[in-house]
Amino acid sequence: MSTVLLLLGAGLARGAVFALFALALVLIWRATRIANFAQGAMAVTAAYVAYLVLIGTGSFPLAVVVVLLAGAGIGVGVERGLMRYLPTASPLNAIIVAIGVVMVLTGLLGILFGADYKPISVPFSREPITVGSLAIVSPYTLFVFVVIAVVVAGIGLLFTRTSLGLAMRASAFDEEVARLNGVRVVRMRTLGWMLSSAVGGLAVLLAVPTELGLNPHSGDLLFVNAFTVAIIGGLDSPVGAVVAGLGVGVLLTIVTTLWGATVGPIAILLLLVLVLLLRPQGLFSLRKARLA
Amino acid sequence: MSVADTGAPAPAARLSVRDVTARFGGITALEDVSFDVAPGEVVGLIGPNGAGKTTMFNIICGLAKAKSGTVLVDGEPRPRADRLAAAGVARTFQGLALFSGLTVRQNVMAGLSPLAPGALTGLIGLKAGPRHLEDAARRAQSALDGLGIGDTADRLPDDLPYPLQKRVALARALVSSPRLLLLDEPAGGLGEDEIDELGELILDVVRENAETSVLFVEHHVDLVMAVSDRIVVLDAGRVIAAGTPERIRVDPVVAEAYLGQDVDVDDIQGVGR
Secondary structure, three states, X not given: OHHHHHHHHHHHHHHHHHHHHHHHHHHHHHHHOOOOOOHHHHHHHHHHHHHHHHHHHOOHHHHHHHHHHHHHHHHHHHHHHOHHHOOOOOHHHHHHHHHHHHHHHHHHHHHHHOOOOEOOOOOOOOOOOEEOOEEOOOHHHHHHHHHHHHHHHHHHHHHHHOHHHXXXXXXXXXXXXXXXXXXXXXXXXXXXXXXXXXXXXXXXXXXXXXXXXXXXXXXXXXXHHHHHHHHHHXXXXXXXXXXXXXXXXXXXXXXXXXXXXXXXXXXXXXXXXHHHHHOOOOOOOOOOOOOO | OOHHHHOOOOOOOOEEEEEEEEEEOOEEEEEEEEEEEOOOOEEEEEOOOOOOHHHHHHHHHOOOXXXXXXXXXXXXXXXXXXXXXXXXXXXXXXXXXXXXXXXXXXXXXXXXXXXXXXXXXXXOOOOOOHHHHHHHHHHHHHHHHHOOOHHHOOOOHHHOOHHHHHHXXXXXXXXXXXXXXXXXXXXXXXXXXXXHHHHHHHHHHHHHOOOOEEEEEOOOHHHHHHHOOEEEEEEOOEEEEEEOHHHHHOOHHHHHHHHOOOOOHHHOOOOOO
């Protein structure tokens, strides 16, 4: 029983990070119709900025704030410096440029910080809380849950309760028509990149202490897992990203515990293939939303 | 009324198009096109395929650039595209251009200019808070009810039959009570009864608000003749005639260039004004 609860807790914690990162991918997709392959490298770059603040001040809460700001800034930089100048005729343009961004950022981070893993200390214990004889989740995992719940709720409110969210979605579906309806499309695109990159950076920072460790390639595997999660949930669906993220996290934890770490990625890819065969638009996406 | 008859832009003109020329590559899409739309006036823009009607619409909206000429809205140079809604201009598209991932209600709400450009409060979402959105939802529902499609509000546009999608596009254009309504082939794909209803609807728009002007591109000549105060006829990018429906009916240049010699204009019927 204790093992099951522990696995479930660990799986949900891992899944919550997947969900948050997948949410970042969904946000950029909703705002710009771009699958941002540079999300991992951008997020890791933001996490390094937060790392510098952490070793300078020792304040993890400040590092959380800084990673959001740095992520937003990097998002603006990539959008204003590169993405807005791309021809939109083919989605491949953005993918190729994003891969270029990955190479530049990981190269720069390697030069500046080296390839070794940087430790990040957190002000919460990572030892599981025990209730009676049952070990459940660690305080840090609970902290991660709370932060992610707040972010997800905030994003949910943004898109469902504000005109800003409606304007962002409208401009993502049809820029020309949105523009004629008074939406500043370029601004919406920039906001999408800011929001997405901030959330991605936060996901990496939260995952570093328990999952990733911080090095220039920390975001690579997280990106692969989260991208899979986003596809499974439906690229247009924040709810899908959260539910699929938690599900994949639990699945991955159970599979790797039972059969070893090498089987985990195979299980996730099998799940991806299954979803794409049975429901190509993802489990929670509105019909045709991904193609719009 | 010929182009020359229009003279200088009337101070009260809702829309004034002056000497607009547009060239794309080596092709002249529009050549010295001029016409006005007065407040409360319904003007039909007709012409054979390739005459430049949609190009004219795109230039009016700022979606295409003219090589020369001016477009004035209420006497002022036409604002850029994302400020057109604030200037009281709304448009439908030939291809509907509905937001396929938004519900019908959200599509119409988008017609209420979700974010006023330049508004700081709008940028950070304050103006765009729940109360603002609820008000927008109410107005959108009212616009949908007015067009008889209130029960489709929570559905996706792609799930609706084409004529209903047309109404959604119309509701999105009407919801903001625009002063200038631009309709790009509103009758395309509609049946005869639906076209009659559309004609009544266009007339209702100007009946309910005497200040609202309508400029519409249309191939259904009977609809154009029935609802227009004036008609501007384009052919190969030039205005070949402009005037009342009665005058256009008997204009031999129009008959030859657009309507065709075999058209019996006496048979043209439609809803009256």
